[in-house]
Amino acid sequence: MIARILPFALLLIASLAPAQELRNLPPAPQDFAWQWPLTVAPQEDLVQVELTPEVYARLWRDDVADLVVFNGHDEAVPTAPLDAVLARADLARAPTAPVEVPMFRIPVSGARTASERLRLVVARRTDGHLERLDANLDMGGDVVTESASEILLDLSAMPGRTRGLTVEFSPGTEGLVARVDVLGSRDLSAWTRLATAQALVALNDNGLRLERRRIEFSDTALPYVRLVRTDAPQPLPVVAVQALRSRTPDPVARATASIELTGHTEARLPGFLYQANGPLPVERILVTLAERNAAASVIIESRPRSDLPWRERARGAVFHLSGRGGAVESSPFDIEPVRDRQWRVRTDPVQLKTPTLTLSWRPDRFAFLTQGEGPFRLAAGSARSERGSFPLNAVLLEARSARGADWMPTQARLGRGAELGGGAALAPRPDASGSPTPWQWLLWALLLLGAFSVVSMVLKLLRQSGA
Template sequence: MIRSRHVVVACLLGASAVAAAQAEFAAQWPLAPDDPSASAYRVELTPEIYARVWSPALRDVVVVDGDGRPVPAAFVAEPAARAAATRRELPWFPLPGDVGNRDGDIAAISEIDADGSLRRVQFRAPGGEAAGAVLVDASALDAPVTALALRWDETQPPFEQAYRVEASDDLRQWRGVNDEVRVLDLRRDAQRLVERRIALPGPVDARYLRLTPLRAATVPLRLQAVEAELAPAQEPVAWHWQVPAPQPADARGALVYRTDGRFPVERIDIALAGNGTGRWTLERRDADDGPWRIVASDHVVFQAGAGADVRRAPPLALSAPVRDRQWRLTPATPSHGAPPTLRLGYRPETLVFVAEGRPPYALQAGSARAARTDAPVAPLLDALRAQHGPAWRPAAAVPGAMTPLAGEAALQPAPQPRDWKTWTLWGVLLLGVLVVGGFALSLLRGRTAA
């Protein structure tokens, strides 16, 4: 009987603790995991979540387990998405093996098209000289080269050769890229060791590349093709846009736009209602009583054309994300007609949490009292990425429908606690004054009686 009472008391205490924690947040979203067996999850914040956040640093965004207890979580920057590296076969031309020791002017013996591509390289090997050097035409590439791959005949006798790699844009002036690289094709019994790839120390953006042997080849290389490995292009950023409505303009024509959330704004696009051009000053602030801070002064905004042929000023890029809720546009000269459209671009942030405790998990946001303590999530992610490969990412957990908790009451700062120490000191001081006053009054009465 006593044991059951203890269990009931523990359950009541736990329920009261969960209720108290929920009373500190404005709203809650259930999280639906893609993989229920995952050890870590990522949550992409939605506009609805941003609209409930109170802290400028997003400290009031937490994840709780099925018992309402916070789990380790932290905001982690998503790695930039990159396309897979591509290979392209390039035209190549044989050169004398000692071309690097000559004047280096290959343009004099070459035919070059108007676009810079090589049509022909006139080379005749005197006295049966082997064409040990290779000229690679990379003028048609639209991305830097990170590596070269040589392909030779399968009947190629075993060999090992070291090359010096150089680059040029005019076939006259050459700059060093790599002092020594090696390719080889060695055999021993049924075993074979092949190295075809020539890794460059960094992306090389040049029209032409030259491979010059560092020593005379004992076995001529029966080269068949040269491939260039191109630097992977970074995927374009998928910007999300907020379009706040302007308030009526003041006497100067200034327009104030208010957002409904703490979005991490990085791009600002100002679109005119029609053809036109003008200079504007863009400012920002977080609250009505805050000072305006200049974002861009004398910023030129223009627009001409319509539909697919429209030409507009490019979006303004900020050096760091800004979470202020108010933006103001002031024209240099009075602007007539419809107000411009202000579009605020941002990239949704990702909160990563560890699957600690029992599911289901939920995200809570919006509190002027509670604050999340960032957990050391990065080392765990590094360990999981080392185990599963560099492309590994935490499983996704998608926020569901919002459930109100404490609402607007959670966004009110907690009342300042009373300074009982100061009050106690003042009380002791007053008590001392009363005691001294009492002694003085008793002395006066004694003298009067005497």
């Protein structure tokens, strides 16, 4: 009996194998909706490419797994997110908490009489750290301590780079709308301007505390920073300053990209809805009120798609001031990176005009091997295929051991995008869905018919033996 059933069982297994193979097929160009040519420098083996907003807009999956690099023979080459490669190679550093830095007050430099001399004494240790700073005014025999109108910060003890500062106001500070310039120096002699007209705000609007305590500038490794108030001669009411460390290691430090979203009023609830164009790794949110001289408490939420619940990402006070000193906005909210496409802002009190939502992110970078012949191209957007997993961290470590500890893959340049598989790539492959095909239904029917025949013969034999 087993000998009769075995051929049918083998036939069924053979019919199911092609479906399983189709579900595990390697990526093919036609499985992706869009493509972009890649310009790679000659003789490069390990290369990186940075995603643009156009690429994000074509991605189908929120985890960015539907992004592959193909060579000239339409073969998928080993590709992996660069941040993940660095993390597996123990080369990435997680963002650290703000660090309080030594702060010294110095007099503002300005016009003085011929008999007045500013005496500034700076004591530095052999490691470059500031130990003491004394400033006074010599008026022909009388020494007078001048009002400390500038702030000098010592960042020399901080390794890596600094991307901004957060100040702590003196207790009870109110009615402050100040502007400061930020200057940096390597030797306390020559100074470079890092930022201008940065706003510091401390207001009380009918019990709603409005503050802007963050000062932002491009990443810098300069060990000394000065804060110079430019709107008034009074000193800044600051009692402490914290430095914000850069989020990424120096070799892959990259500029932040931003996009402004115009939302619409939610149908049933007093909120505003916004749609991001792709799975952007958002890590900073800015809410800009439409009305001038306005303030409100906000709750910012997001979700990947409409059938999932909202999740709160940030809350706090926002404001938009427009006075003689120029417009002043509240600081953005820093959040853990999230790739949600739908966003909602709820305000109290409810705003009559829709606020603007600005999303900021650091573009993803992908490392890939130039395996095979070019030209190479980046493909994205697929519901049928996804990128495989490759140990590029081992490749990077070997490359660094041979080329230097600071070596990083060179940058490939993206060309103009073009449609590849189009809308068909955004639909699941019919023959890989797991549902039986007509051919498989026929084989199932034959197998059942064979099994029924075997059972009939067994029953017939049993009746004959009983007789």
